[in-house]
Amino acid sequence: MDVILAIYAGFVIFGSFAHLIRLDYWWIRIWDFPHLQLAIMGAIGLTAYVVAGYAGNWGGLWIPVGLAAGLGYQSWLIYPYTPLKPVQVPRFKRIKQEKDRVEANSIRILTANVYMYNTHMPEVKSLVNRYEPDIVMVLEANNAWKSALEPIEETYPYRILMPLENTYGMLFYSKLPIRKDELRFLIQDDIPSIYTQVQLPSGVWVNFYGVHPMPPSPTEHYRSTERDAELVLVGREARKKTGPVIVAGDLNDVAWSHTTRLFQRLSGLFDPRIGRGLYSTFHARYFFVRWPLDHIFVSHHFQLLALKKLPNCGSDHFPILATFMYAPDPARLDDRPEPEGDDLEEAREKVEKARED
Known part of the structure; x- marks a missing residue:
């Protein structure tokens, strides 16, 4: 004993x-x-x-x-x-009183890592039809997933589609107009990410980043350098934007890790889960091995209308549905996470190391 x-x-x-x-x-x-x-x-x-x-x-x-x-x-x-911590993204409470404003300035996002070998395509389409998000981002999508989701294209006329057979394909669908859409390979030639601008009904343009870097694991990559470097690049770029910003996707990193906290300090973005709950999305099949891998970060321009973990659709990840209200508050600028200590030097070294190797 x-x-x-x-x-x-x-x-x-x-x-x-x-x-x-x-x-x-x-x-x-x-x-x-x-x-x-x-x-x-x-x-x-x-x-x-x-x-x-x-x-x-x-x-x-x-x-x-x-x-x-x-x-x-x-x-x-x-x-x-946990609810013991003050929230980073306040809840917008004047929904009924300002219904027209909410309709013109809200954005609903569904992001789902569907697991490429998963065959439950109808269940994913059912979630899209049920919740009617403005943006749908599907990760680990190959050509089979692209074909299966073609029926939703009539509702989502704006698209950035990059199906791949390496578990890193991305499908981006939007009801809202987009511009400056870019399919990017920031660090690795076979790992895409998305940058675009989405227009709210009110006319406001929102900077949107979709990411899914490769994780460190014995079956994927022997180190986290490339993942960390991609998050650093997105974080630094996001901080330079003067307008509203949303970063969403499977970061293959947990919310409390050094890398994700570094990303927040570099980007100045807020995590809507802080003060609310873990919203653990992986592993969907094993409750005792579960942590938050799928993220949606927002700038100070947004308040939260709803955040929900959706039912599993045959994947090893739960989908996430989040609705935000564009309601900028200049006072929240002072609350943004800021780089500290050697953050900037560490970020530079991560990017240089990833690009050199």
């Missing part, structure tokens, strides 16, 4: 702090993901330590101290995604 508890505690303590090692290798970066699971495991370990009667065993004091430190640290990382 002593050995089992020591091994268990050692694993939890290592997993809790391994992500602080500033190396890009996948076997380090994967520890960015399971902080909720590690928090639960830490609480279980502490309970077992007390129940097993080891509370007076000073020789094993490192076990409760380490587990408590890990639990506290995981809780600190997760805390912003």
Whole structure:
């Protein structure tokens, strides 16, 4: 029992702090993901330590101290995604009083990583028909998905379609007019991203970025450098925009990781989940291994009307539906995340390293 508890505690303590090692290798970066699971495991370990009667065993004091430190640290990382934290994106509450304004200035976005080998195309079309989003972005789409979704093209006349057979295809559909549409390969020649401007019914143009960088994993890429560099490039560009900005997609990174927080500080964008919940979208089939990989970030110009995780459609990801109201508040400019410490130098080094290699 002593050995089992020591091994268990050692694993939890290592997993809790391994992500602080500033190396890009996948076997380090994967520890960015399971902080909720590690928090639960830490609480279980502490309970077992007390129940097993080891509370007076000073020789094993490192076990409760380490587990408590890990639990506290995981809780600190997760805390912003609980109702205990003030929201970053305020809710627009004057919907009934300003119905015409809402209709002219709102934008509803559905983003879904559908899993390329998934054959539940009718269920995805059903979600589109049910929720009638203004923008639909489908990730991991190949030609089979493009063909299956052709029926929605009548409703979505504005499109940027890049089906690929490498699990990184992107299909972008919009009811709203678009301009300056660009299909870009920022870092890797086979990993696309989207930039376009979408016009709200009121006439306001919104800068929209769709992203899906490659994750660090034993089956995808041995390091996170390319993913991090793509997010850095999008974040730096987004901050330079004077108009409203939305960045959406599967970032293949969790909300609380160093890279995603760096992206927020570089871009100055807000996360609507902060103060509301995790909205964990992956893995859809295993509730005990689930974390937030699919993101929608917005500039200070927006307030939230609705945010919802939709039912699974045969994928390993849950779709996300978000509705925002263009309601700029100049006072919120002061609340934007700002670069700190060596953020700018780190961002430059990530991009240079990715491009050199």
